[in-house]
Amino acid sequence: MHPVRKQRLLVVLFILGFSTLAVGLVAYGLRGNINLFFPPADIVAGKAPLGQPIRMGGMVVEGSVIRSEDSLRVQFDVTDYAATVTAVYVGILPDLFAEGQGVVTAGVLDGQGVLQASEVLAKHDENYMPPEVAEALQKSAGAGS
Amino acid sequence: MIPELGHLALIIALGLALALSVIPMWGSYKNHFQAMALAPSLAIGLFVFVAISFGCLAHAFLNDDFSVSLVATHSNSMLPSAFKFAAVWGNHEGSLLLWVLILSIWTAAVAVFSTPLPLPVLARVLAVMGFVAVGFLLFSLLTSNPFARLLPSTPSDGSDLNPLLQDIGLVIHPPILYMGYVGFSVAFAFAIAALLGGRLDASWARWSRPWTNTAWAFLSLGIMLGSWWAYYELGWGGWWFWDPVENASFMPWLAGTALVHSLAVTEKRGLVKSWTVLLAIFAFSLSLLGTFLVRSGVLTSVHAFAADPTRGVFILVFLACVIGGSLTLYALRAPAVSSRINFSWLSRDCLLLLNNVFFLTATLTVLFGTLFPLLMDALGQGKYSVGPPYFNAVFVPLMAVLVPFMGIGPNARWKQDSVSRWQRELLVPALVALLLGAVLPWFHAGEFNPWVALAVVLASWLALAMLRDLLSKLRHASGVGAGLRRLSPSYYGMQLAHLGFAVAIMGVVLATQYSVELDLKMSPGESHEIAPYRFRFDSLEQVRGANYVADEARFTVTRGGALVATMAAQKRRYLASGQVMTEAAIDAGVFRDLFIAMGDPIGDQAWAIRLQVKPFLRWIWAGAIAMALGGFLTLADRRYRRARSAATLTLPGANASGAI
Amino acid sequence: MARFKLFLPLGLFVALALLLARGLQLDPKALPSALIDQPLPEFSLPVLGAEQILSRSEVVGEVALFNVWATWCISCRVEHPYLGHLATQGVPIYGINYKDDDAAALQWLQQLGDPYRLSIVDAEGSLGLDLGVYGAPETYVVDRSGVIRYRHVGVVDERVWSEILEPIVTRLRGDG
Numbered sequence: 001m002h003p004v005r006k007q008r009l010l011v012v013l014f015i016l017g018f019s020t021l022a023v024g025l026v027a028y029g030l031r032g033n034i035n036l037f038f039p040p041a042d043i044v045a046g047k048a049p050l051g052q053p054i055r056m057g058g059m060v061v062e063g064s065v066i067r068s069e070d071s072l073r074v075q076f077d078v079t080d081y082a083a084t085v086t087a088v089y090v091g092i093l094p095d096l097f098a099e100g101q102g103v104v105t106a107g108v109l110d111g112q113g114v115l116q117a118s119e120v121l122a123k124h125d126e127n128y129m130p131p132e133v134a135e136a137l138q139k140s141a142g143a144g145s
Numbered sequence: 146m147i148p149e150l151g152h153l154a155l156i157i158a159l160g161l162a163l164a165l166s167v168i169p170m171w172g173s174y175k176n177h178f179q180a181m182a183l184a185p186s187l188a189i190g191l192f193v194f195v196a197i198s199f200g201c202l203a204h205a206f207l208n209d210d211f212s213v214s215l216v217a218t219h220s221n222s223m224l225p226s227a228f229k230f231a232a233v234w235g236n237h238e239g240s241l242l243l244w245v246l247i248l249s250i251w252t253a254a255v256a257v258f259s260t261p262l263p264l265p266v267l268a269r270v271l272a273v274m275g276f277v278a279v280g281f282l283l284f285s286l287l288t289s290n291p292f293a294r295l296l297p298s299t300p301s302d303g304s305d306l307n308p309l310l311q312d313i314g315l316v317i318h319p320p321i322l323y324m325g326y327v328g329f330s331v332a333f334a335f336a337i338a339a340l341l342g343g344r345l346d347a348s349w350a351r352w353s354r355p356w357t358n359t360a361w362a363f364l365s366l367g368i369m370l371g372s373w374w375a376y377y378e379l380g381w382g383g384w385w386f387w388d389p390v391e392n393a394s395f396m397p398w399l400a401g402t403a404l405v406h407s408l409a410v411t412e413k414r415g416l417v418k419s420w421t422v423l424l425a426i427f428a429f430s431l432s433l434l435g436t437f438l439v440r441s442g443v444l445t446s447v448h449a450f451a452a453d454p455t456r457g458v459f460i461l462v463f464l465a466c467v468i469g470g471s472l473t474l475y476a477l478r479a480p481a482v483s484s485r486i487n488f489s490w491l492s493r494d495c496l497l498l499l500n501n502v503f504f505l506t507a508t509l510t511v512l513f514g515t516l517f518p519l520l521m522d523a524l525g526q527g528k529y530s531v532g533p534p535y536f537n538a539v540f541v542p543l544m545a546v547l548v549p550f551m552g553i554g555p556n557a558r559w560k561q562d563s564v565s566r567w568q569r570e571l572l573v574p575a576l577v578a579l580l581l582g583a584v585l586p587w588f589h590a591g592e593f594n595p596w597v598a599l600a601v602v603l604a605s606w607l608a609l610a611m612l613r614d615l616l617s618k619l620r621h622a623s624g625v626g627a628g629l630r631r632l633s634p635s636y637y638g639m640q641l642a643h644l645g646f647a648v649a650i651m652g653v654v655l656a657t658q659y660s661v662e663l664d665l666k667m668s669p670g671e672s673h674e675i676a677p678y679r680f681r682f683d684s685l686e687q688v689r690g691a692n693y694v695a696d697e698a699r700f701t702v703t704r705g706g707a708l709v710a711t712m713a714a715q716k717r718r719y720l721a722s723g724q725v726m727t728e729a730a731i732d733a734g735v736f737r738d739l740f741i742a743m744g745d746p747i748g749d750q751a752w753a754i755r756l757q758v759k760p761f762l763r764w765i766w767a768g769a770i771a772m773a774l775g776g777f778l779t780l781a782d783r784r785y786r787r788a789r790s791a792a793t794l795t796l797p798g799a800n801a802s803g804a805i
Numbered sequence: 806m807a808r809f810k811l812f813l814p815l816g817l818f819v820a821l822a823l824l825l826a827r828g829l830q831l832d833p834k835a836l837p838s839a840l841i842d843q844p845l846p847e848f849s850l851p852v853l854g855a856e857q858i859l860s861r862s863e864v865v866g867e868v869a870l871f872n873v874w875a876t877w878c879i880s881c882r883v884e885h886p887y888l889g890h891l892a893t894q895g896v897p898i899y900g901i902n903y904k905d906d907d908a909a910a911l912q913w914l915q916q917l918g919d920p921y922r923l924s925i926v927d928a929e930g931s932l933g934l935d936l937g938v939y940g941a942p943e944t945y946v947v948d949r950s951g952v953i954r955y956r957h958v959g960v961v962d963e964r965v966w967s968e969i970l971e972p973i974v975t976r977l978r979g980d981g
């Protein structure tokens with residue numbers, strides 16, 4: 001083969017191989033490492049998968065936070081005003097976590113409909129609601145009308 | 146009065162930026178000497194007026210002028226002065242002004258240091274930077290005026306700066322980060338000027354290299370500072386979260402790393418010019434994209450500024466103008482026929498381009514992961530989030546495959562090299578690296594961890610290969626001292642940056658693999674062991690700071706009975722805002738960090754406590770600092786000074802030192 | 806052909822820009838309601854604390870606010886004092902006690918004051934369903950002829966009133 005041709009062929013093969021590798025990595029990385037957001041209403045309605053990582057957002061119901069006396073286990077209810085789901089978390093809650101404030105929790109839904117949270121994110125600001133929570137609230141509004 | 150002065154200065158700066166973007170550009174086409182010669186003075190004028198404006202805002206913050214809305218909402222009279230000053234950029238409007246200030250600093254620096262450039266080139270470069278400044282000044286004045294007043298109802302005190310930001314990290318992190326972010330505008334401006342002038346040659350690459358290296362070094366330092374700040378201020382011990390805002394600064398760094406290497410090929414060998422131009426556009430576009438992502442609210446992040454769709458629309462339109470315009474220009478003006486391929490696969494040229502492939506792929510995968518939630522949302526597929534596992538799964542293998550080539554790169558010759566020569570040079574380093582990888586993990590931890598072994602192999606291979614290269618450079622010198630003196634600063638810069646990369650690899654992998662983290666319920670008097678350290682919770686105290694009260698948990702840490710450190714973690718409540726914040730106690734060390742943070746009170750005297758031992762954590766940042774220093778070191782190179790004193794001469798790129 | 810290749814980056818950027826533009830639209834702050842400019846739905850429901858069945862015709866006739874509230878709603882407690890303030894200013898406010906317990910609701914009004922002309926008991930949420938209520942608090946502005954003109958989701962406070970609701974109410978009153 002002509003050397004220039006050969007070089008070009010090699011370049012093409014290299015690009016092809018490398019991009020396949022990259023796309024493969026991306027596809028592998030995305031598998032199981034992304035999680036979909038569900039508002040409590042959808043979870044109660046049974047739309048969320050059991051045993052898979054999901055995120056749930058809403059308001060922490062006032063008076064629902066129960067701390068364990070002898071461990072770091074915390075239980076609290078999250079509501080989007082249409083439905084309420086209980087979440088359980090073992091660990092240290094973020095500083096901004098508070099009753100009556102917006103929260104996003106990531107975790108796995110168990111058979112009892114309780115979210116076993118592995119991560120709790122909170123942002124505390126009167127004017128702030130996590131965008132996903134706001135959207136979830138608006139979505140249920142759209143569904144109702 | 147002074148805020149109005151600042152506002153006025155900003156408007157004047159806009160006028161100057163407009164003039165800068167139009168007059169010299171026009172002059173460069175009409176060959177109008179005076180019009181072009183105006184560019185440096187306009188650039189310096191732009192800097193002066195933006196600086197005045199920034200000074201006025203800083204004055205308002207330092208003097209507690211709560212009639213200025215920004216001061217009232219982001220500062221407080223009880224705030225220490227250094228934080229009052231930092232509060233200037235602890236918010237959207239002020240940080241935007243900082244952005245513009247730093248852009249004007251870069252513009253003025255180009256005007257001052259690049260005077261020997263051919264005048265039409267200088268005029269065009271400054272005009273392009275002026276155009277970018279126009280966009281951001283308009284953005285500031287139209288959508289985010291930092292000087293807006295709260296009249297007549299001036300509050301008696303401010304609502305305080307977010308406690309997370311009341312920290313030395315905020316004082317230095319944003320300016321350094323922006324120096325990097327915005328610094329890529331210089332490489333961008335050089336690229337656009339070259340496209341406009343139709344003269345894409347090695348001299349263009351040589352002019353823009355020192356600027357690009359500087360920006361890259363600042364960005365490395367800025368990202369490192371951000372990671373460090375996140376670690377001790379909001380990380381609960383984490384140091385990188387793959388958060389959209391972190392990614393926003395990381396993507397320009399990745400693209401910038403590719404650019405730094407591609408510029409080397411273009412300068413030395415005159416190859417891949419259009420590719421390098423494209424990378425310069427790409428790097429700055431990612432900076433702009435980062436600005437958009439952080440400020441428009443399209444992505445959810447803990448760091449993002451308050452979302453405002455109007456601002457988003459403005460930046461998007463500006464983005465479309467700058468990026469769309471420059472890519473159109475690129476499509477129309479870049480040399481379509483690639484320079485004849487006259488290098489072999491086995492050459493430094495090729496390895497440098499391989500670097501580009503890796504870093505560009507890394508950039509694109511990070512970009513994809515960052516925008517994936519947006520994409521799914523736009524397609525109506527629901528609200529997804531992409532977590533760190535995705536980024537780790539993609540990023541780590543890419544870097545692991547990159548490093549073997551990284552060791553060969555500096556040892557390889559330009560244009561043509563051979564495998565047999567590489568074998569001769571590098572077989573010993575490779576074998577030693579493998580040996581170290583097999584032995585060191587046992588030595589350190591008494592067990593074999595494959596990830597740690599891999600990290601040791603890669604890092605030691607990289608370090609040894611660099612050493613091998615240094616030795617072969619000295620081989621023909623009369624003496625070691627003379628040989629070392631003959632090597633150029635840019636060679637040392639390259640060595641240092643690559644060694645920094647090796648150190649960072651060690652830090653990242655070892656800190657991740659060997660970290661021990663425990664969340665516990667602890668009361669004063671209790672202790673807990675994370676081998677070989679014993680953490681004892683001595684007492685719980687109430688303390689008072691300048692603008693907060695805190696519960697303080699005091700710990701002593703011992704190792705085999707000997708005192709290692711006394712540490713005090715705090716749970717602070719800030720008086721002005723009532724916000725609660727965790728202040729972790731950290732005992733830093735070369736080989737390990739001890740970390741204690743307080744969670745919530747559980748019952749009587751007991752607290753949720755997080756204890757962590759993180760080996761080799763500091764190596765991550767030490768590596769990043771070495772990379773940044775390497776970048777700065779290249780500036781001392783005679784080549785660039787000579788280029789300055791005789792810039793119109795197109796010197797052949799050959800350099801005895803063989804530095805890239 | 807070679808030139809064409811150089812347009813590739815531009816094409817990719819255009820696609821990206823379109824995605825980002827879409828991203829901006831996906832951030833809706835205002836909530837459009839299907840019922841805007843539709844008449845207030847018909848209903849026949851009891852009045853809180855009274856032996857009376859109320860229908861739509863008895864509450865329309867003037868520009869009024871319809872506030873959806875409940876004792877389980879945290880934010881309702883936040884806006885309650887301000888609603889009281891509005892009521893003393895002479896703004897007619899009707900309450901819709903949404904999916905709530907009558908006794909608890911009466912106790913709440915006793916404790917915190919009653920800003921409402923009267924509260925419609927919507928224990929089953931049937932009126933709420935017709936209105937498209939998803940939660941509380943929500944506040945609807947209804948004009949003289951009983952047509953819903955605006956829907957506010959969330960807390961009504963000083964800022965919301967003076968910036969959004971008051972101009973609408975004033976305009977509706979002026980419409981003759």
